[in-house]
Amino acid sequence: MKKLFKIIVASIFLFSSSNLFAQDTIAKLLNLEEDQYFADRDSAYLDPYYGLKKLIYGNKRFAENKSINPRQTDADLKNNELGQKPFATIIGCADSRVPNEIIFDQGVGDLFITRTAGQVMAEASYGTIEYATEVLNTHLIVVLGHESCGAVQAAMKLPENPPGHVVTLINSIKPASLKAKSANLPEDESLNLAVKENVLEQVELLRELEPVLSRGFESGRILIVGAVYNLHTGKVEFLEETITSLPKFKNSK
Ligand SMILES: [Zn+2]
Numbered sequence: 356m357k358k359l360f361k362i363i364v365a366s367i368f369l370f371s372s373s374n375l376f377a378q379d380t381i382a383k384l385l386n387l388e389e390d391q392y393f394a395d396r397d398s399a400y401l402d403p404y405y406g407l408k409k410l411i412y413g414n415k416r417f418a419e420n421k422s423i424n425p426r427q428t429d430a431d432l433k434n435n436e437l438g439q440k441p442f443a444t445i446i447g448c449a450d451s452r453v454p455n456e457i458i459f460d461q462g463v464g465d466l467f468i469t470r471t472a473g474q475v476m477a478e479a480s481y482g483t484i485e486y487a488t489e490v491l492n493t494h495l496i497v498v499l500g501h502e503s504c505g506a507v508q509a510a511m512k513l514p515e516n517p518p519g520h521v522v523t524l525i526n527s528i529k530p531a532s533l534k535a536k537s538a539n540l541p542e543d544e545s546l547n548l549a550v551k552e553n554v555l556e557q558v559e560l561l562r563e564l565e566p567v568l569s570r571g572f573e574s575g576r577i578l579i580v581g582a583v584y585n586l587h588t589g590k591v592e593f594l595e596e597t598i599t600s601l602p603k604f605k606n607s608k
Pocket of ligand 1: 448449450472473474501503504505506507
């Protein structure tokens with residue numbers, strides 16, 4: 356029993372420290388500064404690597420209770436008729452506990468968002484994302500999963516006859532849930548792994564989506580990355596493998 360306890364403690368330590376290493380690697384690649392909390396709005400729109408920094412700093416403010424709620428006054432809401440220049444597209448889960456502008460501490464006009472359960476995408480989502488990259492010139496795309504995702508949880512149960520259109524969600528998340536199941540982990544770790552695998556698959560899907568996104572990603576004009584939001588800590592952790600595989604960093608590792 357003691358041995359089992361030791362193994363569990365060791366694996367939790369390994370998991371959290373490897374997670375810390377991952378965040379260190381990302382911080383180094385993106386030149387994040389420890390005492391920095393802000394990134395310029397215009398630079399974030401022009402340069403998606405800088406946009407990533409802006410999201411990370413914004414989430415740091417939120418997680419540390421230092422949110423500034425930028426661009427959220429009545430005037431900010433009402434004086435937008437001339438157009439929009441969102442610096443990031445977020446593909447997130449419909450879950451009511453993951454309000455994108457709040458967790459990234461951004462304001463009106465900053466984020467172009469499409470949300471469905473388990474951030475499962477279909478034709479209309481692809482068109483929405485392509486519209487952002489082609490018409491609005493938004494260069495950064497973030498697939499945002501989250502801890503305790505009900506859609507992923509449902510897919511883990513592999514129900515035989517899910518009701519109505521829920522079957523679309525289950526089928527789409529199924530490969531990630533099967534992969535997580537095959538790792539034979541305790542239930543909550545298995546769900547965390549499925550959440551992560553689901554995001555990785557969705558990032559890959561978008562990077563290969565012909566013709567707009569695949570070309571945009573290959574040329575380096577569009578960045579597509581994945582992240583997972585932790586409901587408990589409020590932290591968004593970007594997935595290391597989706598950052599190190601970006602064109603700018605591919606050869607630096
Ligand atoms: Zn969810």
